[in-house]
Amino acid sequence: MARYTSGSGRQMEAEQYERYSRQILFAPLGEEGQKRLLESRAVVVGCGALGTVLAGLLVRAGVGRLRVVDRDFVELSNLQRQTLFEEADARDALPKAVAAERRLRAMNSGVEVEGVVADVTPENIGELAAGFAVILDGTDNFETRMLLNDFAVSAGVPWIYAAAVGSYGVTFTVRPGETACLACLVESVGNGNAATAGLAAEETCDTAGVLNTAAGVIGALEAAEAVKLLSGHAEALAGRLVSCDVWKGRFQSVRVEREPGCRACGRRDFRWLEGAAQPQVTMCGRDSVQIHERRRRLDLEELARRLGSVASGVRTNGFLLRFAAGGCEVTVFADGRAVFKGTKDAAVARSLYARYIGA
Ligand SMILES: [Zn+2]
Numbered sequence: 001m002a003r004y005t006s007g008s009g010r011q012m013e014a015e016q017y018e019r020y021s022r023q024i025l026f027a028p029l030g031e032e033g034q035k036r037l038l039e040s041r042a043v044v045v046g047c048g049a050l051g052t053v054l055a056g057l058l059v060r061a062g063v064g065r066l067r068v069v070d071r072d073f074v075e076l077s078n079l080q081r082q083t084l085f086e087e088a089d090a091r092d093a094l095p096k097a098v099a100a101e102r103r104l105r106a107m108n109s110g111v112e113v114e115g116v117v118a119d120v121t122p123e124n125i126g127e128l129a130a131g132f133a134v135i136l137d138g139t140d141n142f143e144t145r146m147l148l149n150d151f152a153v154s155a156g157v158p159w160i161y162a163a164a165v166g167s168y169g170v171t172f173t174v175r176p177g178e179t180a181c182l183a184c185l186v187e188s189v190g191n192g193n194a195a196t197a198g199l200a201a202e203e204t205c206d207t208a209g210v211l212n213t214a215a216g217v218i219g220a221l222e223a224a225e226a227v228k229l230l231s232g233h234a235e236a237l238a239g240r241l242v243s244c245d246v247w248k249g250r251f252q253s254v255r256v257e258r259e260p261g262c263r264a265c266g267r268r269d270f271r272w273l274e275g276a277a278q279p280q281v282t283m284c285g286r287d288s289v290q291i292h293e294r295r296r297r298l299d300l301e302e303l304a305r306r307l308g309s310v311a312s313g314v315r316t317n318g319f320l321l322r323f324a325a326g327g328c329e330v331t332v333f334a335d336g337r338a339v340f341k342g343t344k345d346a347a348v349a350r351s352l353y354a355r356y357i358g359a
Pocket residue numbers: 180181182183184185259262263264265266
């Protein structure tokens with residue numbers, strides 16, 4: 001097979017050259033940038049609207065290795081915006097990480113894709129996110145973003161914050177030591193940064209909805225920033241907080257200053273990484289409560305047998321187990337997590353957890 005060589009001595013196969021020819025032709029990236037991209041490693045945390053757009057673009061662009069971490073399973077209401085999933089994935093309630101890995105491998109067999117079904121916690125983030133050149137935010141909640149921020153700042157690894165709700169979204173690339181971090185942005189009162197961050201903490205896609213186009217634009221901007229970082233073009237990074245509203249047709253980019261007294265990048269107080277700040281129970285969606293149980297492995301087949309006589313609709317697909325009890329639809333994962341759909345009451349969820357899954 002023909003090979004193309006360049007100054008660096010690294011070689012690219014003819015087929016790779018053909019596959020990536022249109023972005024190699026883009027002069028600022030070029031062949032050198034493509035080679036760096038082919039050797040790069042990125043991790044996407046959260047594979048919803050942003051994560052699927054992001055992962056698809058990066059795999060097509062030819063990152064060397066991509067890990068996708070997600071804790072949820074595919075539902076019908078995801079298909080409107082989560083571009084890697086299909087109707088069959090929702091029907092089979094496949095974990096998003098499993099469905100995404102399958103689809104991404106089919107897109108580009110040259111990329112080492114790895115889907116990991118896990119809830120990112122202070123205990124496992126080191127294992128899940130270490131060794132990657134950039135950490136990409138595909139999450140949908142404040143807690144996990146602050147955890148990513150604290151981990152990235154403490155480890156000196158760049159990470160890209162992104163969020164989209166309604167018709168609006170924001171993204172900001174954090175480079176520890178160079179730029180502001182997410183804590184500079186949201187924790188400092190009175191510097192205007194918090195307002196700039198733009199998204200009210202309580203607003204979620206489950207309450208305010210989200211347009212697939214808003215997630216698409218923000219996911220694409222995030223992917224563009226990742227490509228610049230991974231191809232060795234840090235000088236091209238936006239360096240600003242970019243926001244857009246696809247309904248109003250408005251784009252904005254603003255400078256964000258580092259806060260000298262910032263908890264994370266200033267004082268190096270990493271309380272989210274130390275696990276001091278996370279709740280054990282979180283609301284997820286309109287009418288769901290999630291209980292995070294840590295360091296616990298459940299044998300789902302065994303649990304299914306146990307529940308067979310006491311709960312209704314018990315079924316498992318090997319990745320998760322579902323049953324109905326106490327007016328809730330309960331989904332249990334092998335790592336001990338459980339989502340209780342049909343209640344907003346943490347106490348109800350805790351009680352059902354204790355009764356059916358066990359303390
Ligand atoms: Zn900071």
